[in-house]
Every structure is written in structure tokens, then in C-alpha cells.
Amino acid sequence: MERFSLAGGQGWLTVEESGGRARCAAELPEDGKGLYKGYLCGTGGRALLGTFLPEDGRLKLRRTLSLDELRRQGAWPPTGARAELAFSAGSPGGPHPPEGWHWEEAPARRMGEPLLARAAGGGRALYRPEPEGFSLAFPYAETRAFPLTPLFCFARVERMNGEFYAVFPFWSGGCPRLPHKPAQAGQTIGANQTKEETRHGESNHQGADRPVRPAQF
Secondary structure, three states: OEEEEEHHHOEEEEEEEEOOEEEEEEEEEOOOOEEEEEEEEEOOOEEEEEEOEEEOOEEEEEEEEEHHHHHHOOOOOEEEEEEEEEEEOOOOOOOOOOOOOEEEOOHHHHOOOHHHHHHHOOOOEEEEEEOOEEEEEEEOOOOOOOOOHHHHHHOEEEEEOOEEEEEEEEEOOOOEOOOOOOOOOOOEEEOOOOHHHHHOOOOOOOOOOOOOOOOOO
16 A cells, blocks of 8 residues: 655545555645645546545545556556645625625535535535525526435525526535524525425424434435
8 A cells, every 4th residue: 555645735636456446545634725635646647536535624635547547647566646626715706796695616515414415516506604504505596406406405596696596505514404494485485395385484394403313325
């Protein structure tokens, strides 16, 4: 097994060869700066290993690639490794966010579980801090897959600045929480509400808010 230093010695990447494949594992400190990608480097190039995701208070990455693929990219045998900031948290650009929101380029880093971090994908979302925690709003359209699918039942669809978003509320640690009733009627409908419930302003959630584990899809 080979081990390479990342982030000035604060992180690491290991490579283990077995059966014509290379198993790579890496860790970085969670610095809150944004979304990091990991690379395995060789004398002739480098191979993208993937995106670091939050897990147990650290950023972690695991990937297995064939040696043939790594050779084609000039990354085998390895001579080093790199972790690069791919998207900076809160970086400017794109449509102006609605009042009280700002763009989060790496929503995966806000998730409290690896399953949710993977479901958040590599795209960006709107972020809004709240007394109970925060909310994330992902662009929504009926022609596209529903965002953050494991939390489908916790979403509500809102129209903001003329665009539709699927809004998901979270506790401060990144665990999902049940949505409150919207303050103003007419602009919001819960993804898991029937039209009849919406017409009467009633939610089909029972009981007080409490941390909930996502469905295992």
C-alpha cells in the first residue's frame, strides 16, 4: 500500500493494488470552503477519483479503478495525489438568489449523512439559514428527476423569482426535519400533500418535528 499526503499533511490518500485494480481511499479536514475533488497523479498525467463527501466530521473519498484505465490516463504507477477545490462555497454567479437566500455551490457538504450527500449530487442549490437549522432549495421541473430523492416526502415546492424549487428543511447538523406550514398560502404545495389537504391548509404530517432518518432507496 502506498500513502500520499494531501492539504499540506492535513489529509491523505492511500492506494492498494489488488487483482489488476487500484483501491483508493482519501480523507481531508472539513474546512467549510466548498467542494473538493481528488486526483491520483503519475508521471504522464492524473486520474480523477471523484468528489470528497462529508462523513463523521471529515471529507472522505473512496474509488476503485482498473490499472489499465489509470495507465491510459498516465496515472499509473502513481507518484502523488492532489485535492483541489472545485467549487467555492457561496461563490457568485448565476441568477440572483431570492431575498434571504444565497447560492450554495456544494450542498453535499451540508448533509448529515453520506446517503444524503450522494443524493445531493454535484449541482448547486439555494441555502437559507434558519433558527432551527437551514433549508436547501433545489431547482425543480416536472421534466427532470425530483431532487434529493431520499427526502421526497419532506419537500415542498415553492415558486421564487419566477422559478420553481424543491425546498428541504434541515436541522443544524444536516438531518432532515419536517417542514412547517408556509406563512403565505397560494405559493407553496407540499410534495407529499394531496390537493384536498392543500385546499384546507392541512399537513398530513402528525406529531412534533424531530430528527428523521432518510428513506433507504
